[in-house]
Amino acid sequence: MERPLTQHIRPDREPLTLREYEQVGGYQAARRALQAAPREVTEQVLKSNLRGRGGGGFLTGQKWSLVPPDDHNGPKYLVINADEMEPGTMKDRWLLEGQPHQLLEGVLLSAYAIQARVAYIFLRWDYKLAARRLQQALAEAYGQRLLGANILGTPFCLDVHVHTSAGRYMCGEETGLLNALEGRRPTPRSRPPFAVTCGLWGRPTAINNVETLCCVPHIVQRGGEWFRALSRSPDDGGTKIYGASGRLRKPGLWELPLGTTAREILMEHAGGLADGYRFRGLLPGGASTDFLVEQHLDVKLDFASVEKAGSRLGTGTMVVLDDRTCPVGLVLNLMQFFARESCGWCTPCREGLPWLARTLQALEDGLGTPADLDVLEAHVRAIRPGHTFCALAPGAMEPLGSALKYFRPDFERHVADRRCPWRAG
Amino acid sequence: MLTEQEQQAIAEELRHYPQPRAAVSEALKIVQRHRGWVSDESVRDIAAALSLTPDEVDSIATCYSMIFRRPVGRHVILLCDSVSCWIMGANPLQAQVGALLGIGPGETTADGRFTLLPCACLGACDRAPAMMIDDDLHVDLVPEKLGELLERYA
Ligand SMILES: Cc1cc2nc3c(=O)[nH]c(=O)nc-3n(C[C@H](O)[C@H](O)[C@H](O)COP(=O)(O)O)c2cc1C
Ligand code: SF4
Ligand code: FES
Numbered sequence: 354m355e356r357p358l359t360q361h362i363r364p365d366r367e368p369l370t371l372r373e374y375e376q377v378g379g380y381q382a383a384r385r386a387l388q389a390a391p392r393e394v395t396e397q398v399l400k401s402n403l404r405g406r407g408g409g410g411f412l413t414g415q416k417w418s419l420v421p422p423d424d425h426n427g428p429k430y431l432v433i434n435a436d437e438m439e440p441g442t443m444k445d446r447w448l449l450e451g452q453p454h455q456l457l458e459g460v461l462l463s464a465y466a467i468q469a470r471v472a473y474i475f476l477r478w479d480y481k482l483a484a485r486r487l488q489q490a491l492a493e494a495y496g497q498r499l500l501g502a503n504i505l506g507t508p509f510c511l512d513v514h515v516h517t518s519a520g521r522y523m524c525g526e527e528t529g530l531l532n533a534l535e536g537r538r539p540t541p542r543s544r545p546p547f548a549v550t551c552g553l554w555g556r557p558t559a560i561n562n563v564e565t566l567c568c569v570p571h572i573v574q575r576g577g578e579w580f581r582a583l584s585r586s587p588d589d590g591g592t593k594i595y596g597a598s599g600r601l602r603k604p605g606l607w608e609l610p611l612g613t614t615a616r617e618i619l620m621e622h623a624g625g626l627a628d629g630y631r632f633r634g635l636l637p638g639g640a641s642t643d644f645l646v647e648q649h650l651d652v653k654l655d656f657a658s659v660e661k662a663g664s665r666l667g668t669g670t671m672v673v674l675d676d677r678t679c680p681v682g683l684v685l686n687l688m689q690f691f692a693r694e695s696c697g698w699c700t701p702c703r704e705g706l707p708w709l710a711r712t713l714q715a716l717e718d719g720l721g722t723p724a725d726l727d728v729l730e731a732h733v734r735a736i737r738p739g740h741t742f743c744a745l746a747p748g749a750m751e752p753l754g755s756a757l758k759y760f761r762p763d764f765e766r767h768v769a770d771r772r773c774p775w776r777a778g
Numbered sequence: 779m780l781t782e783q784e785q786q787a788i789a790e791e792l793r794h795y796p797q798p799r800a801a802v803s804e805a806l807k808i809v810q811r812h813r814g815w816v817s818d819e820s821v822r823d824i825a826a827a828l829s830l831t832p833d834e835v836d837s838i839a840t841c842y843s844m845i846f847r848r849p850v851g852r853h854v855i856l857l858c859d860s861v862s863c864w865i866m867g868a869n870p871l872q873a874q875v876g877a878l879l880g881i882g883p884g885e886t887t888a889d890g891r892f893t894l895l896p897c898a899c900l901g902a903c904d905r906a907p908a909m910m911i912d913d914d915l916h917v918d919l920v921p922e923k924l925g926e927l928l929e930r931y932a
Contacts, residue, residue: 437901438898438899438901440862441862441903442899443902446901446902478844479844480901481913514795518803518842519806519807519842519844520842520843520898521842533803534800535799536797536799536803536828537838538841539841598862598865598866598904598906599862599866604903606904636861640861672861675865683864686859686864689859690860693898696841
């Protein structure tokens with residue numbers, strides 16, 4: 354099985370130096386691509402069916418095609434979303450710490466494709482090791498003229514900056530991220546205009562996730578069709594970094610063909626549930642995705658199949674619920690996170706999420722009433738895409754709505770027994 | 779007053795952006811690195827350095843969880859309270875911090891050694907529960923070994 358993104362990452366994540374990276378074929382794609390037209394990079398990415406790995410699953414080649422090619426009134430920007438604050442998600446850390454040059458080559462190729470002259474890597478505040486390694490790799494790349502002015506003797510110039518955040522989930526939302534980069538509060542911007550035409554400082558900007566960009570050197574090197582065929586699903590190309598956490602024998606991260614089933618990841622790669630624990634459900638791609646349960650274990654984890662099963666692939670790193678963990682408590686934990694991270698811009702989110710957190714807390718404390726379940730349901734119906742400025746609040750409804758669907762008897766028991774059945778005493 | 783070192787570090791950051799305002803979060807972090815936290819006076823100084831109003835700077839400072847607008851202890855414990863760590867025992871861990879240090883979330887020990895802050899997912903969910911102490915990530919934590927770990931931070 355091919356694992357282009359992670360095959361050269363060492364078990365201890367000690368990254369390859371520039372020379373070592375070049376010895377395993379690094380920067381060959383860049384050398385070749387910079388001799389050809391920028392459009393050819395985009396063409397290969399279009400052929401590869403690469404979809405964004407940041408959670409939304411937007412076709413990457415399509416996004417780049419929306420960046421106006423003939424706008425020369427100022428710089429165009431590429432922004433790399435390395436904020437990774439979605440609870441349950443730890444995949445970009447692996448790529449950032451283990452193989453920074455792969456990301457930089459992806460940045461170079463992607464910037465070339467859209468003719469961006471400046472790139473910002475927006476890095477999560479607590480990824481200290483990744484920050485050091487990125488700076489080290491940047492220095493090496495500048496030293497060998499792989500970045501900076503007249504890259505590899507061509508007319509193309511690219512400056513790459515690392516911007517470290519200071520801790521806000523909203524900085525990962527793409528327009529919140531743009532505001533944060535400009536030194537404003539990370540509230541979202543209304544769309545249209547979209548970032549591809551009017552983004553950072555009002556200029557055309559493509560925003561992509563770390564894992565998305567790490568795919569690009571391989572797509573350019575081996576061809577879009579090759580990459581597409583790595584997947585087990587016709588509509589999505591490539592491999593995916595899947596992950597699993599919770600009460601498992603071997604929680605971790607694995608690069609696997611897109612479309613690997615939840616069962617394979619859970620049973621083969623994660624080794625199944627830890628001794629004494631039984632499976633009840635999973636959030637397939639971080640905190641803001643709907644639960645999948647036993648009946649969905651054979652669903653292929655690709656964008657279309659997971660959607661058909663009523664959830665979203667999201668970041669592809671699953672959180673597993675076991676039988677000794679209270680589903681109401683779990684949803685409460687998520688709701689507290691979302692309420693805390695709400696930017697406060699729109700009322701349903703600013704007021705609704707704390708109310709939901711309080712209602713769930715009351716259930717957990719044995720103070721819930723049957724009417725509380727209606728309050729929860731009403732919010733799930735009301736807070737949906739289009740009713741809020743960004744996807745944070747609708748995302749928060751996904752685990753709640755699906756928990757009410759699949760674990761309703763557990764909610765009802767909290768009310769009937771006047772206590773959380775999982776709490777001692 | 780910003781020290782010369784702080785001013786230099788901020789000037790260095792300005793080179794990365796077409797507008798000074800964009801360096802505001804970096805400036806806040808620079809001051810915090812030198813002084814441990816960001817006082818009202820520092821907010822005014824940063825505002826002056828970046829041609830912003832103090833309110834504008836404070837609006838940024840107060841929205842980020844890692845900018846401290848009050849003094850903190852010599853070491854800051856960031857205890858992940860997000861979902862995977864919660865499943866794997868973040869609560870017993872927090873209870874153990876309380877038992878050992880006598881502090882709850884948001885509090886500082888009387889000797890000024892530790893501040894405990896809950897924080898969102900640290901991106902180490904496969905090795906939960908996790909925490910950071912200052913710049914160091916600690917994973918696979920068990921309450922029984924916490925005392926030993928804290929000993930390393932004088
Ligand atoms: C509240 C919120 C937080 C987000 N956080 C991240 C993040 O940390 N990293 C990321 O890549 N995308 C995040 N996204 C998705 C981005 O908005 C955007 O879709 C993505 O970066 C685009 O890159 P891609 O097309 O390569 O996936 C977040 C979205 C929302 C609504
Ligand atoms: S949904 Fe929440 S986070 Fe998003 S803009 Fe509205 S208040 Fe802010
Ligand atoms: S949930 Fe604690 S590190 Fe991710």
